[in-house]
Amino acid sequence: xxxxxxxxxxxxxxxxxxxxxxxxxxxxxxxxxxxxxxxxxxxxxxxxxxxxxxxxxxxxxxxxxxxxxxxxxxxxxxxxxxxxxxxxxxxxxxxxxxxxxxxxxxxxxxxxxxxxxxxxxxxxxxxxxxxxxxxxxxxxxxxxxxxxxxxxxxxxxxxxxxxxxxxxxxxxxxxxxxxxxxxxxxxxxxxxxxxxxxxxxxxxxxxxxxxxxxxxxxxxxxxxxxxxxxxxxxxxxxxxxxxxxxxxxxxxxxxxxxxxxxxxxxx
Numbered sequence: 001x002x003x004x005x006x007x008x009x010x011x012x013x014x015x016x017x018x019x020x021x022x023x024x025x026x027x028x029x030x031x032x033x034x035x036x037x038x039x040x041x042x043x044x045x046x047x048x049x050x051x052x053x054x055x056x057x058x059x060x061x062x063x064x065x066x067x068x069x070x071x072x073x074x075x076x077x078x079x080x081x082x083x084x085x086x087x088x089x090x091x092x093x094x095x096x097x098x099x100x101x102x103x104x105x106x107x108x109x110x111x112x113x114x115x116x117x118x119x120x121x122x123x124x125x126x127x128x129x130x131x132x133x134x135x136x137x138x139x140x141x142x143x144x145x146x147x148x149x150x151x152x153x154x155x156x157x158x159x160x161x162x163x164x165x166x167x168x169x170x171x172x173x174x175x176x177x178x179x180x181x182x183x184x185x186x187x188x189x190x191x192x193x194x195x196x197x198x199x200x201x202x203x204x205x206x207x208x209x210x211x212x213x214x215x216x217x218x219x220x221x222x223x224x225x226x227x228x229x230x231x232x233x234x235x236x237x238x239x240x241x242x243x244x245x246x247x248x249x250x251x252x253x254x255x256x257x258x259x260x261x262x263x264x265x266x267x
Contacts (some may be wrong), residue, residue, distance in 0.1 A: 003160030010242050012192065012252055013038070013260040015215050019245045020104065021046035023147045023188045026055060027102050031055045031063075032150035034104040034216035037148045037259045040070050042190075043104065044254050047102045049247060055084075071257045087123050096136075101144040105137065109162040110148060112209045112229045114186035114198060116141075116167030124164055142173070145185040151263045153191035169208040170198060175205075188212070192264045194223045196241055200232035208232060213240040217266075 020042025024032055032054040034043035040059075047054040048067040055063050058081050065084035072080065107116035108131050118137055122128035140146050146167060150157050165172065173180040186207075189196040193215060200210035210232040214223055216239050224231065243251065251260070 002188060009011055009260065010216070012217075012249065012266050013264040014026050014243050015240050016190060016192060016264050017042045017045055017251055017255075017260055018247055019188075019190045019213075019215075019240050020149060021050065021247070022195075022241075023190065024051050024102055027051055027054060029055065029100070031051045031057070031101040031199075033057065034149075036104075036106050036149060037070065037105040038151065038263050039106075039261050041084060041251070044070065045247060045250055048250050050255065057087060059157065061086065061088050067254065069254050069256055071255065071259050096139060097143050099144050101137075101140075102147065102187075103144065104147045104149055105139045105140070105167065106164075107148050107150065107157065108168065109157060109159050110150070110189065111159055111162050111169065111173040112167035112231070113206065114141075114146075114148075114167070114189075114209070115162050115165045115169030116148060117162035117164045118166045119164040124255055128162070134164075135167045138166070138168060141168040141186065142180050142184055145187050147186070147188045148189070149187060150191040153193040153223070153226045155226060158227040158229050158231075160229050174206055191225060193218045196231070200234075210234065211237050213238050215240045216242070229261075249254045 016038055020039055024046040025245040032043045032047060034040050044067050047056050058062055062083045063085040064081055068080040107118055109117040118132045119134050120127035120130050151190040173184040186198055196209050197212045198207040198209060200208050202208050214220060214237055220233060220237050
């Protein structure tokens with residue numbers, strides 16, 4: 001049974017999915033490489049509606065010529081995919097280094113400049129907890145567009161300074177110079193409360209976080225209370241847009257088992 005509400009009372013998970021899809025607007029013939037359930041759903045929503053030229057993967061070793069549902073078993077995944085191109089791991093780096101990729105990752109910490117941590121919490125020499133490790137975050141953020149998904153917006157995620165810099169933010173990219181800034185773009189942060197972009201600047205002209213929209217039912221004050229770093233708030237912050245009827249239909253096709261509702265509940 002679908003958890004998607006009608007257009008007057010959309011589910012928060014669907015709002016988040018279309019906000020994620022909008023992150024990929026204008027990417028054209030780029031590799032859409034979202035990581036995690038809702039990013040994957042939102043990325044495939046973009047590829048099936050507004051950005052049909054996006055390249056998507058099966059998550060393993062092929063680029064697809066169709067947009068199959070998520071949450072399939074291995075047998076179902078193989079049966080439903082239409083292969084456009086083999087893309088084994090060794091060939092992925094050719095895509096990574098030339099700016100034609102947009103990855104969406106999930107930070108455990110992120111600061112106002114978009115520096116992101118996915119490695120460890122606490123002092124680097126003796127952290128309180130270890131997370132994923134650096135993985136591909138440094139190369140991702142230097143070599144192509146990066147966005148982030150935060151399923152639980154809170155002050156422990158949005159912090160003044162991350163404990164470990166894995167993803168490179170605008171201040172560090174500027175300090176590194178052209179070698180870092182050629183393809184560097186931290187585009188959006190989508191959370192269960194709001195959409196944040198980097199269309200504001202600090203006194204030095206460095207891009208910094210700006211509240212782009214709040215999801216229906218969320219106030220600006222609630223977002224600020226849940227944010228532990230500086231956040232520019234323009235006048236008249238709009239609500240995040242609602243899904244169109246076509247997008248709702250595609251969400252039901254792409255995510256028939258309702259994985260998105262396990263990450264974000266409520267309306």
